[in-house]
Amino acid sequence: MKIAMVGSGYVGLVSGACFADFGHEVVCIDKDQSKIDRLRDGVMPIYEPGLEALVANNVKAGRLSFTTDLAEGIGGASAVFIAVGTPSRRGDGHADLSFVYAVAREVGEHLTNDAVVVTKSTVPVCTGDEVERIIRESGTRYRIAVVSNPEFLREGAAIGDFKRPDRIVIGAEDDFGREVMREVYRPLFLNESPLLFVSRRSAEITKYAANAFLATKITFINEVADLCEKVGGDVQDVARGIGLDNRIGSKFLHAGPGYGGSCFPKDTLALLKTAEDYDSPLRIVEAVAKVNDSRKRAMGRKVIEALGGMDAARGKRVAMLGLTFKPNTDDMRDSPSIAIAQTLMDAGVAVTAYDPEGMELAAPLMPEVEMCKDPYTAIEGADGVVLVTEWDAFRALDLERVKQLAKAPVLVDLRNIYKPDFVRAAGFEYSSVGRG
Numbered sequence: 001m002k003i004a005m006v007g008s009g010y011v012g013l014v015s016g017a018c019f020a021d022f023g024h025e026v027v028c029i030d031k032d033q034s035k036i037d038r039l040r041d042g043v044m045p046i047y048e049p050g051l052e053a054l055v056a057n058n059v060k061a062g063r064l065s066f067t068t069d070l071a072e073g074i075g076g077a078s079a080v081f082i083a084v085g086t087p088s089r090r091g092d093g094h095a096d097l098s099f100v101y102a103v104a105r106e107v108g109e110h111l112t113n114d115a116v117v118v119t120k121s122t123v124p125v126c127t128g129d130e131v132e133r134i135i136r137e138s139g140t141r142y143r144i145a146v147v148s149n150p151e152f153l154r155e156g157a158a159i160g161d162f163k164r165p166d167r168i169v170i171g172a173e174d175d176f177g178r179e180v181m182r183e184v185y186r187p188l189f190l191n192e193s194p195l196l197f198v199s200r201r202s203a204e205i206t207k208y209a210a211n212a213f214l215a216t217k218i219t220f221i222n223e224v225a226d227l228c229e230k231v232g233g234d235v236q237d238v239a240r241g242i243g244l245d246n247r248i249g250s251k252f253l254h255a256g257p258g259y260g261g262s263c264f265p266k267d268t269l270a271l272l273k274t275a276e277d278y279d280s281p282l283r284i285v286e287a288v289a290k291v292n293d294s295r296k297r298a299m300g301r302k303v304i305e306a307l308g309g310m311d312a313a314r315g316k317r318v319a320m321l322g323l324t325f326k327p328n329t330d331d332m333r334d335s336p337s338i339a340i341a342q343t344l345m346d347a348g349v350a351v352t353a354y355d356p357e358g359m360e361l362a363a364p365l366m367p368e369v370e371m372c373k374d375p376y377t378a379i380e381g382a383d384g385v386v387l388v389t390e391w392d393a394f395r396a397l398d399l400e401r402v403k404q405l406a407k408a409p410v411l412v413d414l415r416n417i418y419k420p421d422f423v424r425a426a427g428f429e430y431s432s433v434g435r436g
């Protein structure tokens with residue numbers, strides 16, 4: 001089966017490479033010429049573990065190719081996936097669907113065969129109706145079905161998630177759509193991944209509901225962490241205590257600096273806009289978005305506190321370890337590190353930083369932060385260290401060396417990756433999240 005993937009970013013490229021690995025013939029399309037040039041040269045435009053080898057193998061096998069030419073790329077494809085970005089629209093927080101609609105228009109104009117058009121981008125409910133209208137309006141004479149197939153992969157573990165998903169949600173309105181999608185995902189039957197056929201609108205809502213629920217779980221434990229800090233409890237113990245209950249589950253119960261990344265912040269916001277439009281408030285999600293928003297700067301203030309308070313902190317310097325919103329990605333979109341760095345700088349605290357993969361994308365977002373070549377260079381002469389992202393590289397820092405290099409042995413661990421007793425015994429003034 002030939003598949004066209006329009007948009008070759010985190011989702012499109014991973015999905016395209018995985019479909020090719022399943023044995024399909026895949027063309028990844030992107031309007032970004034430099035991205036396509038790099039891909040053709042075997043250079044990955046993003047950091048995602050395992051992706052380079054997966055792409056190389058499938059290119060070599062002749063199943064995966066890249067183009068900027070949509071008309072050429074979709075020719076003969078039975079399924080055309082739309083995997084372009086749906087960022088927050090400037091000003092109002094609605095999902096910006098202009099990229100999705102632009103692709104729909106182009107697809108409609110250039111189809112040369114019957115095809116199922118699949119929205120993989122995260123799009124608000126009823127977007128599929130509009131995509132279908134646009135394609136039909138473009139005057140295509142071919143049979144089409146517009147299907148919603150939201151993506152649930154996580155950056156950093158994207159290939160495993162795509163190949164062994166907990167479920168695949170397919171929102172289709174007719175048999176043509178369902179049959180083609182069954183064929184697209186047939187290789188996953190072997191993994192017994194459940195294929196959920198639902199209505200298109202249900203599929204669209206499912207994606208937002210899933211993200212909002214996960215964001216709620218994170219935000220809930222973060223607030224519990226704050227209470228633990230005030231009363232002398234340990235949020236790690238509490239999280240374990242509730243997470244072992246199967247009805248709750250232990251995942252997404254790690255207290256930290258607040259959720260970030262390319263999905264949760266924008267998707268919770270977009271869902272709230274949808275709820276507003278349909279006069280069907282989602283008050284829990286409203287609270288989640290608000291609480292999470294204020295948490296990021298609160299984490300900056302926590303670091304200032306560790307430096308001795310506002311007055312003492314002014315003129316000092318902090319080494320920030322980790323900039324990406326989570327480990328194993330270079331994605332900096334809405335990372336808590338941005339607000340934390342800003343809060344520090346607003347208080348007159350200088351920041352040096354190190355991140356294994358994120359510095360290239362981080363540098364333009366925080367031009368006043370000095371990027372360093374390794375954690376120890378960032379720490380040298382700093383008045384404190386703040387651990388923002390739990391990269392493996394930071395789990396076993398040479399604490400003796402840190403102590404020697406830093407001006408003061410102050411460590412703020414926003415991911416709770418160190419044991420308080422151990423770090424304090426090593427001579428550090430240590431603070432973490434929710435371990436009062």
Ligand code: NAD
Pocket residue numbers: 006007008009010011012029030031032035083084085086099102103120121122123151152153154155262263
């Ligand atoms: P991205 O920004 O990494 O990639 C989007 C790509 O689409 C870019 O390369 C861009 O050049 C390309 N593009 C835009 N307009 C185009 C056009 N008209 N023709 C061809 N290419 C075009 O975005 P992403 O992170 O891959 O996200 C894509 C969608 O998937 C979003 O809706 C997002 O919410 C959703 N999603 C993302 C993740 C994630 O972890 N990143 C997970 C699940 C769902």
